[in-house]
Amino acid sequence: MVIFKNINDIKKYISLKKDEERSIGFIPTMGALHAGHISLIQKAKEDNTLSVCSIFVNPTQFNDKKDLEKYPVSTEADIELLLNAGCDVLFLPSVNEIYPDGDSNFKTYDFGYLDTILEGAQRPGHFKGVGQVVGRLLEIVEPDNLYIGQKDYQQCMVLKKLAPMMGLNDLNVIICPTAREADGLAMSSRNRRLTEPQRVVAAVIYQCLVSIQSKKQTAQFDVVKKECEDLLAAKGFVTEYVALADARDLTLLSNYKKDTPMVALIAARIGDIRLIDNMLV
Numbered sequence: 001m002v003i004f005k006n007i008n009d010i011k012k013y014i015s016l017k018k019d020e021e022r023s024i025g026f027i028p029t030m031g032a033l034h035a036g037h038i039s040l041i042q043k044a045k046e047d048n049t050l051s052v053c054s055i056f057v058n059p060t061q062f063n064d065k066k067d068l069e070k071y072p073v074s075t076e077a078d079i080e081l082l083l084n085a086g087c088d089v090l091f092l093p094s095v096n097e098i099y100p101d102g103d104s105n106f107k108t109y110d111f112g113y114l115d116t117i118l119e120g121a122q123r124p125g126h127f128k129g130v131g132q133v134v135g136r137l138l139e140i141v142e143p144d145n146l147y148i149g150q151k152d153y154q155q156c157m158v159l160k161k162l163a164p165m166m167g168l169n170d171l172n173v174i175i176c177p178t179a180r181e182a183d184g185l186a187m188s189s190r191n192r193r194l195t196e197p198q199r200v201v202a203a204v205i206y207q208c209l210v211s212i213q214s215k216k217q218t219a220q221f222d223v224v225k226k227e228c229e230d231l232l233a234a235k236g237f238v239t240e241y242v243a244l245a246d247a248r249d250l251t252l253l254s255n256y257k258k259d260t261p262m263v264a265l266i267a268a269r270i271g272d273i274r275l276i277d278n279m280l281v
């Protein structure tokens with residue numbers, strides 16, 4: 001695996017690989033890698049002749065400074081995991097490399113409705129930061145295929161919108177299934193901050209999603225939603241949202257809708273750790 005910290009160096013390398021007609025699969029990450037990330041690397045390797053991963057904890061997408069300070073960093077272990085997975089290239093830039101004159105000079109994108117609901121509403125400015133950094137990384141890496149995990153469903157929709165906004169009409173945004181622990185907890189870099197007792201109850205989010213999915217023929221969503229909120233509270237979670245939406249555009253739904261692809265989404269906090277998950281319904 002070749003590691004680059006500098007934009008000019010990685011751009012030169014990628015340009016040479018493009019001359020060799022290599023197809024580039026790109027996996028942007030913020031590090032603290034887990035099996036979910038590795039499944040994205042594997043998929044990128046299957047589909048492409050060059051896999052490029054980036055590790056960059058992007059300050060502009062953290063609306064909460066404390067969340068940024070506590071974001072887990074494990075670069076040595078990440079490199080080891082990437083080597084074992086057979087990743088070809090790692091881009092590991094500093095904040096100054098990505099935002100040399102602060103972040104204000106770099107393009108941001110307006111995701112409209114998607115920025116006003118759920119994660120957009122709970123984390124003002126978050127998607128502006130995600131769009132900014134992914135836009136910047138896409139300009140540097142120029143991939144053919146972009147791999148992201150379904151765990152961040154709304155982010156997937158934002159990035160699907162970003163590609164055409166940037167004029168990257170040939171870029172394929174490939175959404176890969178959420179990797180889960182044996183008890184159903186969605187893999188997330190933030191899970192490593194859970195205490196043992198918190199970890200034991202954390203799968204309740206998954207159980208709620210399964211319950212929302214399994215009751216779609218027989219129940220009213222508001223009743224199931226209340227059951228979920230009560231269950232989350234009983235396990236020590238503070239719920240931010242339990243929502244049902246049209247899976248195609250995230251239009252929020254007040255009840256299950258026949259013949260409509262739906263997605264259930266939950267965000268909840270335990271202690272100072274915020275977890276999100278979703279499931280197609």
Ligand code: PAF
Nearest residue numbers: 028029030058130133152
């Ligand atoms: O999902 C993440 O890890 C980040 O939001 C991303 C896409 C790498 C942008 O910083």
